[in-house]
Amino acid sequence: MATPPRMDPSYRAKAWTRLGQREFDVLVIGGGVTGSGAALDAATRGLSVALVEQRDFASGTSSRSSKLMHGGVRYLEQMDFQLVREALKERELALTRLAPHLVKPVPILYPLSHRGWERPYVTAGLTLYDTMGGARSVPGHKQLSRNGALRLVPALRKDALTGALLYYDGQMDDARHTLTVARTAAAYGATVLNSAQVVELTRAGERITGAVVEDIETGARTTVKASVVVNCTGVWTDAIQTLAGGRGRFNVRASKGVHIVIARDRINSEVGLILRTETSVLFVLPWGTHWIIGTTDTDWTFDLAHPAASQADIDYLLEQVNSVLTHPVTHADIQGVYAGLRPLLSGEDEQTSQLSREHAVARPQPGLISIAGGKYTTYRVMAADAIDAAREDIGPGVADSVTEHIPLLGADGYPALMNQIDRLSRKVDLPVWRLTHLLGRYGSLVDEVFELAEGDPTLYEAVPGAEEYLKVEILYGVTHEGALHLDDLLARRTRASIETLSRGVDSAQAVAELVAPVLGWDEARTAMEVQLYAQRVMAELESQQMSDDREANAERTSARDARLNITAMVPDPDPELSD
Structure with a gap:
């Protein structure tokens, strides 16, 4: 079983250094479920891999789905039998071998x-x-x-x-599942980094040779060299294809x-x-x-x-x-x-x-693979197809995909822990329902959560304003799961932003104060994170009062992103909607 790294600020600093110091077989752009899956697929084939995500893991589509790992009953009516068969196979793998703790x-x-x-x-x-x-x-x-x-x-x-x-x-909890895929890729040797935005693709003639990546947290830039760049950016696919100098082979x-x-x-x-x-x-x-x-x-x-x-x-x-x-x-x-x-x-x-929920893979130019379309459930197949397509740029000897046989972190030992839940409950002095909740989020990695709370029983207290979660889960989000901002913790490491009447605002101050020492926040930075989160929630609530998309968009984008240095990739407005 692979050993998961602690994705804390120290890990991130080392990962940033590695980006600029070595040449990778594969550079994956996009930390959603497809990009995380591609990184895992490549790493378990024995390839050297870097994964960069401009915001947070699963911060886009992969945290905002219907939370289903499903075959797609409605696609039967569309006669898309191949997609349904493929998705049902993936659902079965997830339920039994790959992620029984999460699905x-x-x-x-x-x-x-x-x-x-x-x-x-x-x-x-x-x-x-x-x-x-x-x-x-x-x-x-x-x-x-x-x-x-x-x-x-x-x-x-x-x-x-x-x-x-x-x-x-x-x-499943889609954000937690995606994060676990990314952490599993890191456990198999992938260099995984969030708040890392590709601002330029490098080239030698027509061949893509890597990318210039900006650290959103510091503004620093580095050049990442890779045999092949895999574009797994979902709705940002066209933007990356534009960086490559063209529109690519398909539109999204x-x-x-x-x-x-x-x-x-x-x-x-x-x-x-x-x-x-x-x-x-x-x-x-x-x-x-x-x-x-x-x-x-x-x-x-x-x-x-x-x-x-x-x-x-x-x-x-x-x-x-x-x-x-x-x-x-x-x-x-x-x-x-x-x-x-x-x-x-x-x-x-x-x-x-x-429109089709099938996926497509293209090699619009040497050194660049783009994959788009598909559905959450078939992420593993999409990832394998993308790395298969990358063989032409990596060279001979690339092994076949093995992710069908690679359980995600926390899956190994999960059934036994569920059978021992009463003993675990007595050991850590938590009610069975709390242990069921924890095992359903971390599986056998729950031991890491327990270790974090050793010597500090206050970490087993409920999060103020989001009582279904424990303080130790918040801390674990920054010591092991790469969270860098309040939004990461309240919207994705937990789901307080959609499960509480305050949308997480009532928890923001306590959560920020808890993680400030680990993330190196002073009082001013802590206050800013709380303020930005509250502004985000207010902007969302205001947007939900607007009558159409244009007005809702204007309200939502009035709130500043906590990742302040990000250059927004926004499509040109539809001319028919312009004033």
Whole structure:
């Protein structure tokens, strides 16, 4: 089993030095799940790897998904059987071998609203889903009468369904999963760095030979030499291709997906829901003590780093979910809102809901590989395809991908620890529900968390304003997981920003004071981090009162980014939307 490095400020300083001192086989740009997966894939093939991310790991699309590791039931209707089969294989690997501590089965009810034709139609689809791999480590689908469905979901209106089917998919904390992939890559030797932005691609003639990287925290720059650069930047794909001097082989369109988060007691249900809408589907998914409701699917042509949810987006979600509930969800029930951008491969005129979720790999010029499209669940396949394509630049002798057999950090020993949870509870004097929470976030790495709290029992206290988390988890975020800013801790190392009424503001001061000694913050810097976080939350809340995307974007981008030196990569506005 690989030994995970402590990704603390000391690790970061050494990683920055390594970037400029050695030549790498592979330089990966982008610390989302695809980039992190590519770094892991390359490192486990025995290649030397550097991964740079301009903001934080999973700070873009990979922390703002529907939190599903799933085959994609709706793609069956689009006859995309290959994608569903591939995704179901990946879901199975995640549930059993690669990340059983992070990915869990989730039951989902599919209500039927038409008599006669609909039940056999949906049954055929879910039977195919089960046959293609959906019923290996989870139960197969189950037929339910209307009364049977209402016993599971009393919140549904009786006239909203004629019956239902129940099936299973996988669910995870996407930000934590992505971070774990990145840390696993580091454990196998990859040099992994956040707050590191590529500002230039270097070349010898037409060949890309590396990149100039800027440390966002200090403004320092260094040149990274690599046999091949792999562009895994999602909705920023075109921006990196522009740095290379051209548009590349494909275009990527950003589709905005908005989710809302409400308290669990607002919907009386034991299982999740999938509801058909006019354009796509809507999920209502259990999320700890909350429900996640989403998503939307609309074009986004504004700031890529901070997509904003408008009032129209939120109203749409409320309208859709309330169409089937006995007790409507209101704006006052919303505890969190988040918006993410899907990187979809595009033609010229398609609606985003019809664009492909397949991925594509291109080698637009020697020394540069670009990968785009795809879906979260198939990140490992995408990563392997990208490194396969890089063989032409690395040279002969590159081994085949082995990530199908590489458990993520924390997976080894996890089942045994779950069986010993009562003993662990007594050992650290924490209730079983706390231990279940910790094991579901760290797996067997929980021992590192315990070690951090040795001699300081106050670290087992709850985080003020975000009581589902412990102070030691916050500290662990900066001593082991590379967090550099308050936003990293409250939005991604924990999910306080979408799970608390204050959106994490009530926790900001205590969290900042806890990590200040490790990150070297003085009182002024600590105060600035708290202020910037509060401004970010206020800007998001204001944007959610705006009627359209243009106004929402203006409100959201009024707040300064804590990573102050970042040069924003913003697409040109759509001329039809210009004043």
